[in-house]
Each structure stands twice: as structure tokens, then as C-alpha cells.
Amino acid sequence: MSLLFPAYLLGLLGLSLPWLLHRFSDQKAQEMLFPTGRFLEETAPPVSRTRTLKYRALMAIRVLSLLLLCFLFAQPWLTRTDDLTDAKQHHIIAIDLSLSMRATDRWENALMSGRELIDELGDSHSVELVAFDESMNRIADNSESVADLNRGLFGLQPGYGRADYGVAMQRLNRLAADRDEPVKVWIITDQQHSAMPAQSNALYAPRVSEFEIVSTVNEPQRNVHLKASAFSDDGVNVRVSVQLSASVSMPDSAMLAGERGSLLPARTVRVSFDEKVLAQREVSLADTDVKTVVFDDIVMPPGLSPVLVVSMAETDALLADNRVSVIIQQANPAAVALLQSDSRVSTNASIFLTTALETDSLAEVSIVEGTTERVDVQIAHVVSGRDLVADKIDTDILLYVESGNNALLFSNLPSGGRSSSLIKGVEVGLVDESHPMDLGSIDWFGVEFFDVSPIQILDGDRVLIETTDRQAILVEREVRGGKLLLMNDQLSGQGSNLPLQPAFVSLMQSVIAYFDASAALPNTLLAGEKIVVSGNVQLLDPNNQPQLPIDQNLRVGGYQVNEPGLYKVIGNRGTHTINVQLDSQEADLGLADGTALANWHSRFDKVQATTSEMADEPLSESGLDETSQAAKIARSTLWRWLLPVLLAALMIENMMANRRLNVRRDGS
Amino acid sequence: MAARIANRLLKPEVLARLGSLELVARTVVDGVTTGLHRSPHFGFSQEFAEYRAYNEGDDLRYVDWNVYARTDRTYIKRFQGETNTSVTLLLDTSASMSFGDPVKKLDQALYLVASMAYMARKQHDALGLAVFDEQVRHYLAPSPRPDALVRAMGLLENTVAGEGTDILGALSSLRANMTRRGLVIVVSDFYTDADDLLAALQPLAHAGQDVALFHIVSPEEVEPSLKRISAMKDMETGESTIVDPEYLKSSYPAKFKAHCESIQTACRRVGADYTQVSTHDPLDAALHGYLRFRERRGR
Numbered sequence: 001m002s003l004l005f006p007a008y009l010l011g012l013l014g015l016s017l018p019w020l021l022h023r024f025s026d027q028k029a030q031e032m033l034f035p036t037g038r039f040l041e042e043t044a045p046p047v048s049r050t051r052t053l054k055y056r057a058l059m060a061i062r063v064l065s066l067l068l069l070c071f072l073f074a075q076p077w078l079t080r081t082d083d084l085t086d087a088k089q090h091h092i093i094a095i096d097l098s099l100s101m102r103a104t105d106r107w108e109n110a111l112m113s114g115r116e117l118i119d120e121l122g123d124s125h126s127v128e129l130v131a132f133d134e135s136m137n138r139i140a141d142n143s144e145s146v147a148d149l150n151r152g153l154f155g156l157q158p159g160y161g162r163a164d165y166g167v168a169m170q171r172l173n174r175l176a177a178d179r180d181e182p183v184k185v186w187i188i189t190d191q192q193h194s195a196m197p198a199q200s201n202a203l204y205a206p207r208v209s210e211f212e213i214v215s216t217v218n219e220p221q222r223n224v225h226l227k228a229s230a231f232s233d234d235g236v237n238v239r240v241s242v243q244l245s246a247s248v249s250m251p252d253s254a255m256l257a258g259e260r261g262s263l264l265p266a267r268t269v270r271v272s273f274d275e276k277v278l279a280q281r282e283v284s285l286a287d288t289d290v291k292t293v294v295f296d297d298i299v300m301p302p303g304l305s306p307v308l309v310v311s312m313a314e315t316d317a318l319l320a321d322n323r324v325s326v327i328i329q330q331a332n333p334a335a336v337a338l339l340q341s342d343s344r345v346s347t348n349a350s351i352f353l354t355t356a357l358e359t360d361s362l363a364e365v366s367i368v369e370g371t372t373e374r375v376d377v378q379i380a381h382v383v384s385g386r387d388l389v390a391d392k393i394d395t396d397i398l399l400y401v402e403s404g405n406n407a408l409l410f411s412n413l414p415s416g417g418r419s420s421s422l423i424k425g426v427e428v429g430l431v432d433e434s435h436p437m438d439l440g441s442i443d444w445f446g447v448e449f450f451d452v453s454p455i456q457i458l459d460g461d462r463v464l465i466e467t468t469d470r471q472a473i474l475v476e477r478e479v480r481g482g483k484l485l486l487m488n489d490q491l492s493g494q495g496s497n498l499p500l501q502p503a504f505v506s507l508m509q510s511v512i513a514y515f516d517a518s519a520a521l522p523n524t525l526l527a528g529e530k531i532v533v534s535g536n537v538q539l540l541d542p543n544n545q546p547q548l549p550i551d552q553n554l555r556v557g558g559y560q561v562n563e564p565g566l567y568k569v570i571g572n573r574g575t576h577t578i579n580v581q582l583d584s585q586e587a588d589l590g591l592a593d594g595t596a597l598a599n600w601h602s603r604f605d606k607v608q609a610t611t612s613e614m615a616d617e618p619l620s621e622s623g624l625d626e627t628s629q630a631a632k633i634a635r636s637t638l639w640r641w642l643l644p645v646l647l648a649a650l651m652i653e654n655m656m657a658n659r660r661l662n663v664r665r666d667g668s
Numbered sequence: 669m670a671a672r673i674a675n676r677l678l679k680p681e682v683l684a685r686l687g688s689l690e691l692v693a694r695t696v697v698d699g700v701t702t703g704l705h706r707s708p709h710f711g712f713s714q715e716f717a718e719y720r721a722y723n724e725g726d727d728l729r730y731v732d733w734n735v736y737a738r739t740d741r742t743y744i745k746r747f748q749g750e751t752n753t754s755v756t757l758l759l760d761t762s763a764s765m766s767f768g769d770p771v772k773k774l775d776q777a778l779y780l781v782a783s784m785a786y787m788a789r790k791q792h793d794a795l796g797l798a799v800f801d802e803q804v805r806h807y808l809a810p811s812p813r814p815d816a817l818v819r820a821m822g823l824l825e826n827t828v829a830g831e832g833t834d835i836l837g838a839l840s841s842l843r844a845n846m847t848r849r850g851l852v853i854v855v856s857d858f859y860t861d862a863d864d865l866l867a868a869l870q871p872l873a874h875a876g877q878d879v880a881l882f883h884i885v886s887p888e889e890v891e892p893s894l895k896r897i898s899a900m901k902d903m904e905t906g907e908s909t910i911v912d913p914e915y916l917k918s919s920y921p922a923k924f925k926a927h928c929e930s931i932q933t934a935c936r937r938v939g940a941d942y943t944q945v946s947t948h949d950p951l952d953a954a955l956h957g958y959l960r961f962r963e964r965r966g967r
Contacts, residue, residue, distance in 0.1 A: 037902035
């Protein structure tokens with residue numbers, strides 16, 4: 001028990017209050033004006049010796065009262081510190097499951113450290129085992145048996161995701177908040193530099209009473225991370241781009257031994273297809289180099305979607321990132337039909353649309369005369385001019401969309417005759433930035449509308465773009481099956497200057513990207529990220545194992561891809577392959593520098609400053625012997641008597657104060 | 669009802685809000701005289717008052733013989749009294765007179781003096797006024813002129829409390845100016861020895877003056893309430909006395925009462941009237957005392 005608690009010391013200062021009152025109390029009688037003193041008689045003052053004695057006793061009893069009050073208010077704190085000191089401690093062992101823990105012997109070291117901790121603490125303390133990377137999971141505890149902890153520990157395997165110490169500390173803080181007793185956290189990790197959060201405040205865990213890092217890195221380790229991509233723009237030649245990132249982890253012991261960074265042995269990068277090496281090259285790297293190697297003399301292998309394998313011949317600390325499968329990305333324009341069913345559609349509109357859609361080979365536009373019945377079944381997207389002012393959309397378009405296709409309709413009404421050269425138009429006002437078309441990223445500056453016809457907005461319509469005077473320009477109409485967009489402009493360059501602006505190309509590309517569901521899927525993801533796909537699809541993992549029951553909608557939450565490799569999304573539009581690669585940051589085995597770790601500890605030490613002062617006994621000695629138990633009982637008994645003693649002191653003070661008044665009243 | 673309203677108006681705390689002393693005096697006097705006979709004196713006057721039937725014993729000189737000749741009945745003719753008495757008001761403004769809360773003794777004395785001055789002028793008396801503490805501060809010789817009241821009111825309006833009290837000295841210095849017989853009214857708290865007071869009054873009585881004393885007291889000095897031992901500071905001498913509340917409760921009232929009785933005895937010895945006026949009481953009782961005094965002495 002310490003009496004150095006600031007509030008307690010402040011309370012002790014209050015003890016000087018009675019002394020000050022007695023010392024400087026005004027003994028002079030109150031003066032009153034009276035018409036005459038001729039009938040007044042002087043009162044004899046009380047005997048000073050008696051008064052002094054009684055006043056000292058009064059002062060003493062008042063000091064005692066204040067002292068007892070002080071103890072009474074300090075009681076919860078004092079008893080709490082006793083409890084904190086004497087209580088058993090809860091231990092949380094957090095083990096790092098990130099990719100970097102796969103390097104050389106890190107995982108073996110982690111298991112060994114975890115086992116030692118469990119053996120040391122498991123029998124005498126409550127211990128909880130948790131595992132973390134970017135998230136945290138409870139694995140086991142010893143509430144029933146210590147064996148549960150061991151089973152949980154040896155059932156763990158490091159994953160392919162990345163760790164974040166900030167997230168881990170926040171989760172641990174939350175776990176500690178659920179416990180009444182003090183919590184000590186043991187973090188078994190490789191102290192990776194890339195796992196340190198950008199904001200050091202994230203490491204703040206005030207509910208954790210003690211914290212210790214158990215490092216799994218004992219010796220220098222070097223790694224080269226390999227990242228590759230392949231592209232073919234003509235379907236014949238393939239260009240493979242390989243990025244090599246070297247990293248080294250140098251523990252303090254190795255630094256003291258004088259080891260320094262050096263040039264790694266030359267690495268041999270190979271590009272192979274179907275176990276056959278197509279190209280290879282030697283690359284020299286220093287410890288922290290990043291180099292890019294381009295293979296541009298590879299001929300497209302046979303097959304519909306050939307997959308190349310890029311690998312390194314040599315081994316290093318982290319084997320998982322030495323080999324990567326690469327899909328050859330090819331230009332794949334979307335097929336779009338431009339319906340010329342109405343003679344009122346201007347030639348300008350056709351030209352503007354075709355030009356914009358075919359920019360960057362995003363789409364391949366074919367002109368179709370007549371109705372949607374003449375559109376090739378392989379073409380899923382139609383652009384057509386229609387009367388948008390009418391209440392209803394043409395039936396053939398609706399049927400076409402309801403059958404799972406998509407359509408963009410623009411207005412075919414003739415312009416009112418006003419042109420951009422005569423008047424200033426209205427600009428784009430509100431844009432629905434939450435729509436998947438990502439319209440907010442398009443630069444609408446300079447786009448003006450001069451002649452906008454009123455368009456019928458129905459229930460369920462979603463206005464995506466409107467002018468500053470609240471006229472709808474782009475509307476999405478809710479149609480079961482496909483997507484229907486209504487463009488309230490002739491796109492001839494007369495009613496607006498939209499087709500003449502760069503924003504038009506971006507808008508058309510967004511429309512096609514939105515229409516083409518397969519294009520909405522990414523080509524590359526990092527391990528640990530989530531993929532969101534529409535309904536009626538199947539997802540195959542790198543081992544070609546289906547991951548979803550059919551009809552499961554993954555728009556909510558998404559599916560987390562934890563393993564590197566090629567995932568396939570199979571839907572009614574065909575197969576889309578997603579290449580899940582390892583995070584190059586996580587593959588960087590560089591250790592957090594001493595300053596960052598010191599800051600982490602210092603932040604924690606500030607939190608612990610008060611509690612460490614309170615703890616008189618080592619935490620490992622948790623059992624209370626009979627002497628300390630007896631002392632604790634004696635203390636609690638004392639506290640119980642505190643209030644009655646205080647009341648008695650106050651009563652005595654009251655009586656003495658009254659007697660004092662009597663003394664003064666009768667003048668004795 | 670009118671009497672009740674007048675009574676309420678006569679309370680000192682109400683009068684304090686009136687502001688002008690003349691207004692106070694008029695309010696007081698009108699309130700007191702409401703419902704009374706017009707004048708206590710009939711006879712030597714030129715102003716006709718009333719007729720009344722002759723009763724046995726009435727002075728035959730007042731029978732209106734003209735009426736008797738016309739009506740064959742005897743009527744006594746009565747006139748408004750006009751005495752031409754000299755009234756000199758002596759006001760003590762010593763420091764002790766500023767005691768009292770919420771109404772100071774000096775305030776109450778000013779209301780009383782102003783009211784009596786107003787009443788005297790209504791009686792067409794010659795009005796004189798002297799203000800004194802240790803010595804005579806202001807003196808207005810008795811004058812029957814109508815502006816005597818205005819001058820007296822002006823003097824009273826500007827009166828503030830002075831220092832000590834010396835009634836003997838004040839009356840001695842004034843005695844030389846009181847050559848004409850009349851009424852001498854002293855308004856004070858009389859913190860003086862009864863023997864000194866007697867010595868001061870005797871020459872006036874011997875000179876044929878009719879003397880009336882109005883003793884202004886505050887309830888707080890009659891029965892002081894004190895909660896704890898305090899130093900009581902004499903307002904005139906400045907001397908402090910440590911006083912126990914018990915003494916003020918037990919012994920002091922008897923001493924004060926004895927002092928009042930000694931003043932009263934002195935008055936009796938010289939044939940002077942004595943009326944005690946509390947600062948908490950309405951002035952009507954005091955003015956009735958004055959009227960009785962006028963009735964007895966002024967006739």
C-alpha cells in the first residue's frame with residue numbers, strides 16, 4: 001500500500017485547515033452601534049487558560065475528523081490497489097499468423113516460445129491463446145485444461161495474409177477490457193517492419209496492464225519477393241514483366257556480431273509453361289534492391305487462356321513467394337450493338353458513340369438495323385436512340401433487357417434549335433457518386449446542356465446525373481434481368497456539348513464496365529483481400545475446389561481469398577480468372593527498427609506507470625501466504641471501523657463546540 | 669374606513685416614502701383630525717362656527733339675541749377658535765438620534781415636529797423652531813407670519829444628525845429668546861441625566877412657558893436583541909463596551925425603564941407633559957397627545 005497517491009496527499013493538506021482556522025480565527029467581538037453606552041455594563045472575558053486548553057482539544061478532534069475523512073475517501077483506491085496487487089493475472093498469448101512467419105525457422109520458434117509460455121503460466125494463471133494477422137481469433141484457453149492450449153497452439157499454421165500490430169493491439173485491448181483482473185499480453189511475432197501501423201496511436205492499449213514481445217527471429221534472413229504480370233496485345237507475342245524485391249531481417253544479436261548487408265548471390269528468374277522453360281535470366285540484387293526484369297520474346301503458348309509460371313531457381317528465407325502463376329492478359333473488347341431502328345437518330349450521334357465506345361479497344365461496336373430481335377445473341381449490350389419523353393419504353397427493348405442483356409437508350413427527339421454558340425447552357429449538378437459506375441471520378445468540367453427535354457421519372461428510377469437546374473441527364477431504370485440506362489440527350493453535339501468533351505469517353509467506358517459483369521471483376525488481388533461477385537456464379541480456388549454453393553450471393557461481405565494462386569469465377573458469361581498474389585509488403589522481411597519498438601514500449605510504459613508502482617509483489621508469486629492474508633483481513637477490518645470512528649469524532653467535536661459557545665455566553 | 673386608511677398612512681415606514689416633510693405633515697395632521705371636531709376652542713374668535721341650543725349654565729354672553737327675537741328660541745353662537753399662542757419646537761439632532769431601523773429616531777422626530785408645526789400654523793399660532801445637539805444649530809424665532817411654516821419645513825428638510833447632546837446648554841441659550849409666553853415642545857431621546865433635564869426645564873416653567881416633552885425611542889434600544897457577545901459602540905462618545913446578550917436581556921431593560929421614569933418624574937416636577945413615541949408606532953397617538961396638551965394649556 002502506498003500513500004503517495006496525489007489525491008490522498010492533497011487531502012492530507014486539508015489537515016492544516018483546522019490549525020489555520022484556530023490560529024487566525026477572529027477573536028474580536030462584533031461591533032455594533034448603540035445610541036448610548038450609559039446603561040451598558042462591560043462583560044468579563046472568559047478565562048484564557050481554560051479557553052486555550054479546550055480549543056486545543058477541539059482542534060485535535062477536528063484534525064482527527066479530517067484525517068478519518070481523508071482515509072475514508074481514499075479507501076476505494078487503497079483497497080483497489082491491494083486487490084490489484086494480490087489478484088491473479090490473466091495472460092493472453094497472441095501469436096502472429098502472417099505470411100512472414102513462414103520464413104525459415106520463424107514458425108518453429110513461435111511454437112517453441114508458445115509452448116514454453118503455456119508450460120510456465122498454464123498451471124497457475126488463466127491463459128488465453130489468440131492468433132492474429134489482419135484480424136484476430138480466439139483459439140483456446142485453459143479454463144478446462146492446459147492441454148487445450150497446446151492443442152490449439154499446434155493446430156495453428158501461418159497464413160498468407162499480412163499482420164497489423166495496430167489492429168492486434170486494439171483487439172487485445174478489447175479482450176483485456178472484458179476481464180476484471182489485470183491482463184498481461186505476450187505477443188509472439190517476428191517484429192516485422194511492415195506490420196507497424198502508420199499511426200502509432202493504434203498501439204495504445206490502456207486496458208492491458210503488462211505487455212511483452214517474444215521475437216521469433218534469431219538470425220539474419222534474406223528474401224527476394226517475386227511479382228509478375230503478362231500481357232499480349234496481338235495474341236501472338238507475350239511480354240512478361242517480373243519485379244524482384246529483396247529484403248533482409250537483421251536481429252540485434254546479428255548486428256552486434258558485425259554482420260552487414262551484402263550482395264545476394266545471383267538469382268535465376270525463369271518463365272515456364274507446362275513445365276517447359278520459355279525464358280530465364282540471372283539477376284544480381286543487393287539486400288534491399290528492387291529490380292524489374294522484362295521478357296518480351298515469348299511466343300503465346302497454345303490454349304484458350306494459357307498460364308505462365310514465373311519462378312526463381314534459388315531458395316531463400318520465404319519459399320512461398322518464389323513462384324507465381326501469371327495469366328496472360330489479352331485485349332478483350334466488349335461487343336456492343338448500335339441499333340439504327342430510328343431514322344431520327346443523327347449521324348453525329350452514331351459517330352460520337354462509336355468513337356467513344358471503341359476507345360482503348362474497350363468495345364467493338366456493330367451497327368444493327370431494325371429491332372433487338374436482329375441483334376446477335378453473343379452481343380449483350382445495345383445502344384439505341386428512343387423517345388424518352390414517352391411514359392413507356394419500347395417493348396422490344398424491355399424484353400431484351402429482361403432477358404439478361406443491357407441497354408443504353410439516348411433521346412432521339414430533335415433539338416429545339418438552340419445551340420451552344422448562342423447561349424450558355426447549364427452544367428452538371430449532382431452526380432450519384434455511390435453508384436458502381438464511379439461517376440464521381442469523371443471530370444465534368446466544361447460539359448454544358450443547352451436543350452434538355454423533360455423526362456418521365458418513375459418509381460424505382462435512380463437519377464445518376466442531373467444538371468444544376470435539376471433536370472435528369474442519366475437515369476437507371478429498374479428492370480429485372482439486366483441493366484437499363486436512359487441518357488436524356490441526343491448525343492449529336494447540338495443539345496449539349498457532352499459528346500465533344502473528354503468526359504463522354506469516360507462515361508461510355510463506365511457504362512460498358514458497368515454492363516459487363518465479368519469486367520467488373522478484378523484480374524489481380526492480394527492474399528487476404530475480398531472478392532465481391534454477383535449471384536449465380538461459382539468460385540473455384542487454386543486447387544479447383546468450389547468455394548460457394550450455387551446461388552449464393554456474395555455481394556454482401558464478399559469472399560476472402562487467403563491462398564495465392566488462380567481463382568476462377570464461373571458464371572453464365574463464361575470464366576474469369578483472378579490471380580491472387582502475395583503481398584510484397586508482407587514478404588518484406590525487414591524488422592521494425594529499434595526506435596519504433598521503443599516508442600511502442602514507451603507508450604505502453606506510460607500507461608503502466610501507476611500500476612507498476614502499486615505492485616509490491618512479483619506477479620509470478622500469485623499465491624497469498626497466511627501472513628499476507630491476515631494482514632489483508634486486518635486492513636479490511638480497519639476500513640470497516642473507519643466510518644463509525646469518524647461519526648464518533650464528529651459527535652465529540654459537536655459537543656465540544658457547543659460547550660465552547662456556552663462558555664462564551666455566560667462569560668466564564 | 670377612512671380612519672383605517674389614515675392609520676395605515678400614519679405608520680412611519682409609510683411616511684418615509686412620502687419624501688417631502690410638508691407632505692408628511694399634511695398627511696399626518698389630516699389623518700389625525702379626520703372625524704374630530706374642527707377645533708377644541710370656541711369663543712374669542714371672529715370666525716363663526718355653529719349654532720346650538722342654549723343649555724342651562726351656558727354663558728349668556730354668547731346667546732344670539734337676534735335669533736331669539738326672530739324665532740323666540742335661545743341659541744348659543746359658536747366661533748372658530750383663534751388663540752395666537754406661540755409654539756416653539758425644539759428638535760434634538762444628536763448622533764444617538766440616528767439610531768433605529770428601518771425608521772431612525774431622527775426621522776420619526778422630524779415627522780412629529782413637522783406635523784406639529786403644520787398643526788400649529790393651522791391654529792394660527794406663532795411658530796418657532798430650534799435645532800440643537802451639543803449646541804443650538806438653528807433657531808427660528810416664533811413668528812405668526814404665514815411663511816413661518818415654509819421656513820420651518822425648509823430647515824427640517826435639511827436637518828441631519830449631529831454629535832453629542834446638551835439639552836441643558838441648548839435650553840439655557842434659548843431661554844433668553846423666549847420672552848413671550850407660549851408652548852415649548854422638546855422632541856429628543858433624552859440621553860441626559862434627569863437632574864440636568866430638571867435644571868434645564870425649571871427656568872422655562874418659572875418663566876410661564878408650557879413645556880411638553882416628546883421622548884423618541886426605538887424598540888431596539890428598549891429591548892435590544894443580541895445573539896452573541898458584541899462590542900456596543902456609543903454613537904455619541906465612540907466608546908465601545910463588550911456586552912453579553914444575557915445582560916441585555918435581563919438587566920438593561922430595567923435600567924432603561926428607570927431612566928425613562930426619571931425623565932417622566934422630572935417633567936412632573938416642573939408641570940411638563942411627557943409623551944413617549946416609538947419609531948415603530950404611528951404618529952397619531954403622539955399628535956393626540958399634543959392636541960390634549962394644547963387643549964389643557966392653550967385655552
